[in-house]
Amino acid sequence: MSEKDNLQDADGNDILNKEDIAPEESVANDQNLPSDNITTTENTESSVTAEDSDNKLEQTAPEAPKPEAITETPSTEPEDAETEKISSEEIPARKKDAYVEEIEESNAEDAEDDSNVERHNLEEKDYHSMSMDQLADEFESLMKTKKVQTIKSHVEEIRTEFNSKFSEILEEKKDDFISEGGNEIDFFYSSPVKKRFNSIYNDYRNKLNAYYKTLETNLKSNLENRLRIIEDIKGLLNVEENINTTYKHFKDLQEEWRTAGPIPRDKYNNAWNTYHHHVEIFYDFLHLNRDLRDMDFKHNLEQKLKIIDRAEELAKDDNSNRAFRELQVLHKMWKEDLGPVDKEHREAIWERFSNATKTIHDKRQAYYADVDKAHEANLVKKEAIIAKIEEVAKDEVSSHQAWQNKIKVIEGLRTEFFNAGKVPIKVNEATWAKFKGAVRTFNKKKNTFYKNLKKDQYTNLQKKLELIKIAEDNKDNDDFETVTPLMKRIQNDWKHIGHVPRKDSDKIWKRFKAACNHYFDKVNAERNAADQEQVDAFEKKTKLLDELKELKLSGVPEQDLETIKQKTEEWNALGQVPQNKRFIEGKFNKTVDGLFNNLKLDKSKVEMIKFENKLESLSQPDDTRLLDNEHHFIRKKIDEVKGELNQLENNLQFFSNIDESNPLVKDVLKNIENHKENLAVWEEKFKKLKELY
Known part of the structure; x- marks a missing residue:
């Protein structure tokens, strides 16, 4: 195949060069089955070939126009004895195989608008696993980058997934609203992402309606034009003029047919069958110029063999969807761009093309069978996830932390559910309903717990407000000895009361903290003033302790006892020392004990004197x-x-x-x-x- 022969397929691969398909001297747009396999009647709408059977598929485009049915007058056959007669009474029409009908059905849909081919090339994405924000982003991207008429199936899938997810959130918010004492009739909930999605969808609907309104007019006009072309081709048989002039006129009509534009899909096959029928009759009319016809037959055979070669290559492609899309293009070229071949080749080349088509069709069916198996496996996963959600919902817990842990588990299971993939269409709604039911059961139990918890929190709020009143009433009290233990007690009580409603938590804590801080700042200010006195007392006691260590007793017990008492009274009169310096009290007691041990007095009496001195040092006003x-x-x-x-x-x-x-x-x-x-x-x-x- 030369470089000139190359034509790109749907994925950009070279197949054929369309310039070689319909040269100026060729006769295009005919079917290539033996003439004895063509059935014609007075009504040309029932005319078929082996490639276009009388089993036409009726299809209806969304909001597409419905023009009048194609009607034809009885065709005029040449009176020449050599004219090959076509009779419906000789051989019945051959029924097309299902895999050929599938392609023709898809091509008929695409024929309504050339841009519909673009929809086959849109990337398939797992919308089920996307969040609402991601779905809105995806929708917006399609609107900006694709033609509005090509994204319908994607938009519907996106919309279904978005509405399902929003419905779940809506039900949860509604349950929360009712559990908090709200009236169901007053419930309303929306969100920024919902408003954004609705805006995009409204824009989509407006653009789609505008497109279909224009399309309806164009389709109707194009159909009328094509019917007129068919009538003009029929009229060529009755024109008395030079055969070359008639042939040139015929070629002009063919070119006009190719550029006539899309028509309603439900009229596509009917119009093409009628057109091919009258093109074939014109070919019969051309039997007087066999050289011209044989040249066209040869060219058409070469191009159809190229199509067959490409189809057989596609039959080996492991990407069945890609192969099927390109096969559609090949069938469209075979049907729309090429004319007939010599009778001796018609059955053979159609057989090869049909076999390649069947192979691709079977591989595609096998692919979808595997997809179905994957969907069944996904269903098993989702059933298991739903069972886990139901199990978590059954587990009874009675603490806020335990419920928070369960909420995290449920959120994880929800994510698993959405990431598990698609399930078979027949059980999709039931599976989704079962999932929502399990989540809703969990949410109801959760809401019941927190409803009761809120009652406890309200009680706790009243208790803490009482403590706030005590703290605020005493924050300026100067009776530190009485109030300090009280303030410490209510601080401890506050810790053990428990949670209050979140909306009140920060506010009441700030009030309580402010009152307590105000009081203890006053206490600390008093203590700071006393700190210097304690430092001075420590320095004086250090000097007194040194003197006491050097003290020499007189040996007279009563006199020495009085001396020790005086030193002890002097020591106690110096006052308290800083907390971290109180070790000096132990040194003093040890020194005094040594002095007492040197006295010749009753042991019990000495012991009591020592104890009384010790009590003096142990007595602290605030401790x-x-x-x-x-x-x-x-x-x-x-x-x-x-x-x-x-x-x-x-x-x-x-x-x-x-x-x-x-x-x-x-x-x-x-x-x-x-x-x-x-x-x-x-x-x-x-x-x-x-x-x-």
Whole structure:
């Protein structure tokens, strides 16, 4: 095949050069079956060839015009004895195979508007898995880049998916509205993406209506023009003029037919069959000039063989959809652009072309069978996802966090559902309804939980408002000793009350925080003023402690005891030291204990004096923790001493004859006496401590 012979297919591949299909000297637009396979009647609408049977497919375009049916007058046959007669009584018309009818049906639809071929080349996308925003973007892109009449199927699929997704959200918002106490009749919901989508769709409808209005006029005009051309071809048989002039006139009419424009799809096959019938009759009329006819037959045979070769190549292509689209182009060229061939080749070349067509058709059917299997597999996936959603909905939980976790799980399952792919059309609506039902059941339980939760949150709100009132009433109170524990208590209570409605949460927290901060800022200001006094007290106590370590007692107990008391009173008079410097109190007590140990006084008396000094250091006006710890320690020591004393007295009962001269008995009795003295001291300390409380 020469470079000149190349013609591009639907995907841009070279097939044939249309310039070689209908040269000026050829007779185009005829069918190429043996003449004895052509049936004609008085009504030329029933005329067919092996490639165009009388089983015409009636199709209706959207809003397409409906012109009057094509009617013909009985054809005039040449009176020459050599004229090949065509009779419907000799051989019946051959019925076309289904796979040929499928292509002719599609070509008839495309013939209504040349731009309809563009719809075959639109990319197929998984609109089901897209979000509403993505669907609106896709719709807008189609409107900007494609002809409005070519995107109908894509628009319908996009619209169906968008409405399904919006319907689901609408139902959820409606349930939320009602669960919050709203009246169903008052419910209304819209969204920016919905308004945007509606705007794009309205623009699409307006443009599509305008297109069909223009198309209706054009189709009607083109059909009338083609019927006139057919009548003119019929009239050539009755014109008395030079055969070459008649042939030239015939070629002009053929060219006019090619450029006559689209006609209604339901009239396409009928018009072409009628046209071919009268072209064939004209060929019979041309038998007087056999050289001219044979030249056309030869040319048409060469071009049809090229078409067959390309069809057989396409039969090997694994992309069945691409092959089918190009096969449509080949059939259209065979039908519309090429005339007949010699009778001896007609059956053979049609058989080859038909076989290649069947192979492509079968591969395409196998492809769709695989697609159906994939859709069945997707159905199984979606059924499993729906079952998971139903299982999650059944699981009973009673906390906000648990419900939030379940909501995340459901959102993940929804995404899985949309990404699972298409299901068979016959179960698509049922599957979608089942999915929505499962999600809606979950949402109802979720809404019921949060409706009850809102009641609890309202109760919590009232409790927190009461705490706010306490905080605001006391924020300027200067009775720090009384109010500080109160403010700390209500802060702790606030933490344990629980959630309040989200719309009130920030507002009431800011009020409560402001009142508490105001109070504690005052407390801190007071403490900061006292901090310097505590630092000064620490420096003075450090000097006093150094002096105490160097103190020399006189040896007179009463006099030394008075000296120690004076130093202790002086120490306590210096006041508190900073929190991080309180270790100096322990050093002081240790030093004083050493001084007391050097006094020759009763041990119990010394111990009580030491304890009284210790209590002085433990007493803090704003902190009772040290006294509390001492209280707990003394109680524990009393219990321990009592336990040991009881054990010793029990042990003494094991002696049958208590002889105080016995060293062992003597030791036990002494130990009991020491514990009693020790217990008396601890009880006296506990008494002193209780007096402080």
